[in-house]
Structures are given as structure tokens and as C-alpha cells.
């Protein structure tokens with residue numbers, strides 16, 4: 332199924348699951364016989380540092396570029412040969428994230444069930460709204476979607492946050508990334524669930540997320556009619 336070509340993971344909150352999701356989506360697309368690439372635009376380089384070209388995720392091209400001046404060129408170059416290009420960003424708002432978001436077909440905003448994560452997710456969504464008023468994206472708005480991470484599914488708090496965001500008019504995906512110990516276990520090695528076992532619960536969460544995105548957002552980033 333066609334996916335948005337450039338997917339930028341962004342929220343000004345550290346620890347929301349951006350890097351885990353970046354790796355996990357890239358692993359998912361690799362096992363789905365696509366040619367994903369990652370731009371690590373976080374100055375901490377948590378993905379680039381742990382990437383092993385000889386490991387099971389070695390076929391994924393990873394480029395570290397935390398610079399606001401060059402990140403757009405890095406994304407464009409990778410997009411010539413790769414699909415999708417997934418961009419991981421810093422755990423705070425910076426100019427590099429803005430430059431990357433301007434290139435996005437989809438900005439994916441992860442949030443844990445916590446007040447700080449919600450505040451930052453909303454701030455990022457509003458920032459994308461502002462970018463959509465700039466000449467670069469006027470008439471060609473960036474699509475932004477929120478996704479809940481590290482959830483205990485079907486808990487009251489998760490349902491409550493979902494409802495609050497929906498009531499506020501924020502687009503929150505149905506797919507949820509549950510809290511699972513496999514993420515921190517694998518992230519130490521720079522790996523992600525789908526590469527280890529495509530049938531695991533975590534891999535299925537990621538596959539569900541990818542499917543929902545491809546149903547809702549076209550390759551050009553346009554939201555499909557419901």
C-alpha cells in the first residue's frame with residue numbers, strides 16, 4: 332500500500348517514543364520489502380550511533396544530519412532512492428525539526444499518556460498549523476497525526492486522553508503503541524521488533540499503525556476522504 336514518502340517524527344517532549352517508532356517503522360518497511368531510510372536529525376544521534384551496517388537492520392540507510400541548514404537536502408537526496416524516508420528529531424523544539432517538517436508528507440506526533448506529552452504534542456500540532464500558513468506549504472498543507480505510545484491498552488487514562496484530544500479537534504490515530512519491554516531491550520542494540528519476530532505483539536502494533544497511515548494518507552501526504 333502506498334505510504335507517505337517523507338515521515339517526520341516530532342514532538343518537543345523527550346522520551347515520547349520518537350526514536351523507538353522511527354526504528355520500528357523502518358524495520359517494518361524493510362521486512363515489507365520496501366527501501367526505507369532514516370535521517371537522524373537529533374543531535375544526540377541515538378539512532379545513528381547504534382546503527383550497525385552489518386546487523387539485521389544494516390540494509391536501512393541511516394544518515395545523521397542534525398543541522399537546520401542541510402537537513403532538507405539530506406531528506407531530498409535520500410528520497411530519490413528510498414521510500415519511505417523517516418526522520419527522527421530532537422527531544423526539544425529546534426530549527427532542524429521545523430526545516431524537516433516543511434519537507435514532510437506526514438508529521439507523526441507521538442505522545443505517552445502524560446500531561447507533559449499531551450502539552451507538547453498539541454504545541455507541535457499547532458506549530459505545523461503555523462508552518463502551513465507559510466509560502467512553502469500554503470495550498471499544500473503538511474498532514475500531522477498524533478499516535479499514543481507506551482500505553483496500557485483500554486485503560487481509563489488512555490480512553491480519557493483520546494477523548495480529550497478528539498474533542499479538541501486533534502487527529503489521533505486509532506492504532507496505539509503499547510508499552511512493551513521489547514522496545515528498550517532491542518533499542519540497546521539499535522534494533523526493532525519487526526526485524527526479530529514479525530508476529531510479536533509489538534510488531535503487530537507497528538503493522539497496524541503503518542496500515543492505518545497508508546489508509547488515511549496518500550503518498551503525496553494528502554489526507555484521503557473518509
Ligand SMILES: Nc1ncnc2c1ncn2[C@@H]1O[C@H](COP(=O)(O)OP(=O)(O)O)[C@@H](O)[C@H]1O
Nearest residue numbers: 345346347348349350351481509510511514515
Ligand atoms: N512502546 C514502548 N514500550 C516500552 N518502552 C518504550 C516504548 N517506546 C519507547 N520506549 C522506551 O522509552 C524510552 C524513550 O523512548 P524514545 O523512543 O527514545 O523516545 P524519544 O526519542 O522521543 O526521546 C526508550 O528507552 C525506549 O526504548
Ligand SMILES: [Mg+2]
Nearest residue numbers: 349350373377
Ligand atoms: Mg529520540
